[in-house]
Amino acid sequence: MSVKTFIQVLILSLIILIIGGVYFKYFETKKNIVEEVNLSNLKNSEQLEELEAKISELELKNEQLSEKIKNNKNKSVEITTETVEGAKQIKENKDSSSEKIKSENVNIKNKDQKEKSEKKIIKKKDIKNLVKDVEYTSVDQKGNRFNLLANSGKSNADNNNILDLENVRGEIKSDKRDNIYIVSEFAQYNTSNLNSKFYENVIIEYQDKRITCENFDINMKTNKAIAYNNVKITDQKSIMSAGIVEFDLATKDVNINPENATTDIEVITN
Numbered sequence: 001m002s003v004k005t006f007i008q009v010l011i012l013s014l015i016i017l018i019i020g021g022v023y024f025k026y027f028e029t030k031k032n033i034v035e036e037v038n039l040s041n042l043k044n045s046e047q048l049e050e051l052e053a054k055i056s057e058l059e060l061k062n063e064q065l066s067e068k069i070k071n072n073k074n075k076s077v078e079i080t081t082e083t084v085e086g087a088k089q090i091k092e093n094k095d096s097s098s099e100k101i102k103s104e105n106v107n108i109k110n111k112d113q114k115e116k117s118e119k120k121i122i123k124k125k126d127i128k129n130l131v132k133d134v135e136y137t138s139v140d141q142k143g144n145r146f147n148l149l150a151n152s153g154k155s156n157a158d159n160n161n162i163l164d165l166e167n168v169r170g171e172i173k174s175d176k177r178d179n180i181y182i183v184s185e186f187a188q189y190n191t192s193n194l195n196s197k198f199y200e201n202v203i204i205e206y207q208d209k210r211i212t213c214e215n216f217d218i219n220m221k222t223n224k225a226i227a228y229n230n231v232k233i234t235d236q237k238s239i240m241s242a243g244i245v246e247f248d249l250a251t252k253d254v255n256i257n258p259e260n261a262t263t264d265i266e267v268i269t270n
Helices: 003-129
Strands: 131-139 145-155 162-173 180-190 196-206 209-219 224-234 238-248 254-257 266-269
Touching (some): 145 180
Antiparallel strands (some): 131 145, 162 180
């Protein structure tokens, strides 16, 4: 074989080798591309399925959320309705209470005004009936004279014949017997029968005796006077506690009695 032929064969072989290599390379690359495309399609399909699953899940959650929102909205509407009704009821109760309170206040105010008016009427009546520096004098059949003085007096609310007196001083005079002097904080004088009732811190002075008690009644018809309740008789020699002391205004005799039959008269000598 000549050198020329060898070179031609070598060149031809190289050409065939190059062509084969190019062919192989082309089809191998196409195969890889096809595989990659298939693999990519597969991945895209899986991703699509996964995406669809997520979308379905999201739609389900969206439906649940929508249902929940709807229920909450209904509850809110119910609560709002109840709140409105409650507020309306509270307002009505408040308005009713306010009206009731106003009515009660008006009644109380009217009652207070009525009481004040009544008090004013009573006060005016008391002032009208009030008399300063009262003095009464009476004489019984035996000639005893009874003088009664008071700083003030007014008609009794239950009996117009009775005068209620304050800061009272009384004196029973007789031409034959010693005088009897009476002092008390209050007294009632009956203008129809001339009887008197002294009460509270009563002091009676007769002869050399000083009698203190809470009550001292004088009956001009019977010519009797009685001292009672916490009676004490004091003279220069003794202090005596008794239940009742009776005065005979006609004779000026004094009768000292215990409080009851089983009680003795207590005497303390000086």
